[in-house]
Amino acid sequence: MKAMILAAGKGERMRPLTLHIPKPLVPAAGKPLIEYHLEALARAGFTEVVINHAWLGQQIEDHLGDGSRFGLRLRYSPEGEPLETGGGIFKALPLLGDAPFVLVNGDIWTDYDFSALQAPLQGLAHLVLVDNPGHHGRGDFRLLGEQVADGDDAPGTLTFSGISVLDPALFDACQPGAFKLAPLLRKAMAAGQVSGEHYQGHWVDVGTLERLADVERLIGERA
Template sequence: MKALIFCAGLGQRMRPLTDTTPKPLLEAGGAPLVVWHLRKLAAMGITEVVINLSWLAERFPQVLGDGSAFGVHIAWSCEGAVPLETGGGMLQALPLLGNAPFLAINGDVWTDLDFSTLPREPTGDAHLVMIDNPPHHPRGDFHFDQAGLLQPRSDSAANFTYSGIGVYRPSVLRDWHKVFESSTSPGLDGQPPRFPLAPLLRAAMRRKAVSGQRHHGRWTDVGTPQRLAELDAQLAAEPGHGAD
């Protein structure tokens, strides 16, 4: 199994911190956020990692090298000056990921989730890790149906938030043109195209093709300087919980 780490975002809400450092390279607990992921992937035996790049792309190889310092080999998927969003970024990275299921992780989250609890072969197109809704996202994203599969958010159900961590089959992208056929977004006509992943997930959910699991442990979406500072303080206060 290979892994894809999304690192192409502009990090606009994190400025001025991200004026010179991409968000996934900001440090918490003594290591860049993305390094926490790399070390966890290596520990579970995933050594082939694809990282997509846009904003300050040159900083990643400067900091991470080829990945060998963390027990992995990194392949770069460069998107240019304008990020392709999660769907477009995943589509562009597919030639590097191959035809097998892969683990995809947002580069700007931190979690104590044990990645080895994730299935290597999802039953459908995707298997997502869900968390209880954080204060900054109270409505959630998806809910579990009676069969335990994920469905789009509903006002009549208990909704949960997608953690930004999931296992995907390339087939989740197979009919992306059809999902967006009524959209007028200019990014769809780009070469390569730019589009979000969420509409594809909702389409797969309607096909009963998305499973999921709840993570009851720790998780932080490092979306603001305050949340980064809070996470850094928490990790620094835990003896033996450094990134090394």
């Protein structure tokens, strides 16, 4: 099973750190954020990872290389123009193949065990949901048993963690260019094709310098 890390964002809310280095290479406790994902994927048994990039993306390739030092084979999907989440994944599909793959946002930090995602996929997507953080109190989706539904501001709505398993068939009707992933997921939810789980371990959306400090505190507590 392959995995993809989304690493094309500019990280504008983390300036000045991201003026000269791409967000995935911002260090947390002395280690670039993306390396935590690569190490966790390797521990979980993954061997092939695709990374998309745009802003200062060559730095990511230069730093990570072929991935051999992580026990991985890395392949890259450079984007000359911003393609958003859905468009970036669609562009990378030739590198990912025809089987379901794990998708991880490059700008999160978590202790989630990615080996849990290697079970056969039922439907078109499986989403890992987390408790709503303070900066995203309304959440995204609801978990109804093992199925995911649109949140609609209902009680019990959870936040999409940025960790998922996707079937390439989710993108069958798509065309090259910039588009978001969320509408595809919501369409699949309406058809009962999205399963999910509620993860209650450590998870941080590292979107600001303050949240980066939160990650460093959590890493320090685990040392």
